[in-house]
Amino acid sequence: MTELIKGATGVLVLADGTVFQGVGVGATGDALGEVVFNTAMTGYQEILTDPSYMSQILAFTFPHVGNVGVNVEDVEQMGGGGAQTAAVGALFRDLPTDPANWRADGDFDGWMKRRGVVGLAGIDTRALTKRIRDHGAPHAVIAHDPEGRFDLEALAAKAKAWTGLVGLDLAKPASTLQAFDWDEGLWDWPEGYPTVQGRKSVVVVDYGVKRNILRALASTGVKISVVPATTSAEDILARDPDGIVLSNGPGDPAATGEYAVPEIRKLVDSGKPVMGICLGHQMLALALGARTMKMDQGHHGANHPVKDLTTGKVEIVSMNHGFTVDRDSLPEAVQETHVSLFDGTNCGIALKDRPVFSVQHHPEASPGPTDSLYLFDRFRAYMGD
Template structure:
């Protein structure tokens, strides 16, 4: 087992000094075992281990449905120090179990120090059912992921430090790859609902959209709240429908535009039932905007392909170039699959590209009023460089109505 270099020694029963017993383990599919101190929920959880480089917004990250089935490693060491609150949640489905399976931290969680905090991070993790581990060298784990890709693993927390390590190794080795997994059913809404909450304002909190001029139907593959708020900010009535909604269901709502949301898992797997719906909506030439998983499935709907990434993109400091403006933006990202630009058809023009690895980050269709981006222009957490994309969507709807 990998030992903790910064863990304090305890006194053994015989008066000598001994290594304290680990209360949490991360067991990778290749048999590597990392020892740490447990936080959050007790028990075991399987998942794919990724790393996130954001320095703020841990609550938004851990409530982002796009992380379903994953164990998030934070590269920033101080996580939990500002506590949690009821306003920074991103999932719309609080009744569902947390999509995130586990969290890995370098430094022990401290008492919160922030006027907005309403709860200790550790208590919140317990309530959300998220298993946590602290006290390991997250830089070394990040380097491992960069070298070998995102591994499957079991994260386990037991205050007694009693683990069946061999059994955990077998469980980790038997976990299925994220390739081929449709995880949207565990995060999508069960029924249609309307959304009218607008963005948070200092000293005022969230507002309400009372005079909408446009109607947007948002297909929920794991949508984040701030996406819906930014649509409401722009005088849009927003109707959220389940991922299983048919094209007929959506067209019956007479939308001015359709939004394809972010979400978890393999887009090709979700696309088995979503792509025919998206294709039918595109054929109706309804203005359409997709983000993240929605971007990938729009690409699939016009004949492109997607592929699993080596380490994925997870963070709030990713540089992306917008070819339509020739500007570079710093954006928030969270995805483990990407659109294969070489498979894009002639009617899909590449609009954005990652300056980290050159992967595709956006397309626009030349024969239909539709575009999509791989990154998260709504931020939460992250910079707001790409908020203009929501204005672009509004303009598309307004132009289509003329």
């Protein structure tokens, strides 16, 4: 039954019936997804356009958003083209502020409206974060109605009926529909994004790739071709690449792996250098004989400490994943190369006898620190001069 909630134009309704109410921002209507918190202090536009957040509602633990506005250069998603290929909702403690930055070409609230991202401000994000920490990421519906009319019972039932991310392949809708070339490098003050002329060739399998992964890769001096998630190993190898990258992306790696893992095995067997990132890391692990599993809260933020076991160095990295590789399932031929210092979960693997490796975190950052950019150089070195 629809009811008027006095003073509220937005709500977040969890599957157990818990209601957070506040001020609706961005698009009107409602969106269904898994609620996770992100601890980054900057980069809200890059975060909300990261395809790895498909079917998720983001709670920002940093209270202030909107101050740097938005611009066309900081959109991370490549494929799909709509809000469905990134986060569906966003939660804030404070109302988004007006833009005050020289790079801004629009305001955050208007941008959310145009993209169809439902927002809710004025809620206790600390209480919500603690709830997620203690009980796991809940299923929920976020709703925005300027008149404040909501059917809370129906919204809770909708959240409760959702089966969640386990078993869900989201790489196909996040992926490009056709192959394309890429030659844009990392942003450089004051010129912007340079065009890079590469010598070696790399094929990137797009499971939901971020623009800055492509930019960071191009900046090592390679020519890039991006192909859809469902591209066969035969078609990839027919391009005669010097290296292959398995990109980040959303959803359950086991579900996407039903069609991707057999092709990844063929790519590994080809002897070509292979690098996996995030979802690509998880599916490479599956292809090598390991298992993946759903995490209670996942890792989402730009301040995660990870140790590179091959160098002994600790890096602060950007992370965004709700599934993890079961480190106890790694076969003998696979070396664990990186580990999370938050909870000890696996963050990197490598084959002991081939130029094949992957990491759980995002070495391109965007947003976040650039401690792990060296991984792109490590991959480039595998391809030789």
